[in-house]
Amino acid sequence: MTCPLIRKLGQFTRLSGDDKRVLERVAGERVRQIGVHEDILHEGEKPRAINLILSGWAYRYKTLEDGRRQIIAFFLPGDLCDLNIYILREMDHSVGALTPVTLAELPRTLVDEITLNHPRVTQALWWDTLVNAAIQREWTVNLGQRAASERLAHLFCELFLRLRGVGLTQGDSCELPITQAELADATGLSAVHVNRTLQDLRVAGLIVLKGKTLTVPDLDALMQAALFNSNYLHLDRVGRHLDANDQELAAEPRA
């Protein structure tokens, strides 16, 4: 399977073989393993490198003095934790692992080299940065305007589409290694209310959620229930229509 970062960026632009080679090199740098519930980065630390999630799920969060916690974002395979973050003196939030995580630490020299020599990759990384900002904005809308069932439905739509973008869905199903308490912290609801709301969504036939697997029998219906508009994910790639006649590009190393 191709590296999820390459797969994701391929949604924005068509990468050359050379581009892909650079990105593969990136994904091989300083690989680290993180255990479940361990922190990858902690608030107050000096950020050093940029972290690239190779496998597993992670999450960004902030804690208030009195213990309240908000999950601010989910990181899926192929996600980068903030390009150029090392410009800042210290982290203003933490990043933890939801599952065992494999990540690559990209030294800033490597990023600098890319900006100098690989303009197309640079642009794709900018696209990724802008999409992440858009996702964060959409979360603001989600928490500010949507009711409980809409919030959860919206989150599921987003995660499903993002996972599909990196090839981690199987038909209408995907993994969802998030506990109800974590869903609560991500949606600004209480765990009890998340539980009840999930039952509503199940009864409405909008989701099937068992174990750690989410199934979406009718994505359009779920999107409608969430007032979900996918435009903020910016998946409408330029030149996508050309891909049909473009088999030899797909004939890269794969299983």
Next chain:
Amino acid sequence: MTCPLIRKLGQFTRLSGDDKRVLERVAGERVRQIGVHEDILHEGEKPRAINLILSGWAYRYKTLEDGRRQIIAFFLPGDLCDLNIYILREMDHSVGALTPVTLAELPRTLVDEITLNHPRVTQALWWDTLVNAAIQREWTVNLGQRAASERLAHLFCELFLRLRGVGLTQGDSCELPITQAELADATGLSAVHVNRTLQDLRVAGLIVLKGKTLTVPDLDALMQAALFNSNYLHLDRVGRHLDANDQELAAEPRA
């Protein structure tokens, strides 16, 4: 008065005379006037240039199909609307003017020139981008975890500090050209509840809000009521301690 953008970036790094000259040139490009309640950018449009607010207040917002509206961010003088936004095919949100606004439209060529020839300015712009992302994250926390009075108090703290950063406070006061209905859309509350909550904050002596002027008699107290931690604004500039003995900075000891 110096341009607010220069003033803001000066919070992060010490700009050389040359750096400032470039930024002044930037602020003089294609200046436009926008009337109150007019839109500067509209969802669905192709973004062309980067907008720099020279004077006045603007706001980013998204609307759901059924009319609910969320204000996602406030733009103050010196703020840029998304570096490199023109990479995206279309806007996923709108930007409107809260007051009459003067802005400069920066063509991408100018941005490209800066990245090539002015590394220090480039870094400062990255800092600005990262801080904006941090602000958006903090809004997520605000909407997800804080109660009504905390939310409003937090918003006031943030706006006050940001305005102070560009020299737009007078002592413990600043302008606040936001109606209660707009505060409601920014905090995810109803206008009625905003009204009542503002009264609570007034009674508690935390704010004085009359006309379009906000006074904060005791900023520390307000910050405490909001569980406000300013670290996300990243105001701790490297080398700040040197500034005291450094009156004529324009001379710039090392370029």
Next chain:
DNA sequence: CGGTCCCTTGACAGCCGTCAACTACCGTGG
């Protein structure tokens, strides 16, 4: 002076949080 926008107030309802107990599941170890 009428109109509009903004702010304010009261009554009432409902979504959602809290508290607490209970079940289910799973891996561990006696």
Next chain:
DNA sequence: CCACGGTAGTTGACGGCTGTCAAGGGACCG
């Protein structure tokens, strides 16, 4: 093998924060 403990999920009772609806007041303006 079963007891045990811990985590995750579920359920019920109850209350409160916040939303909705509706009406009225004040300031500004053409």
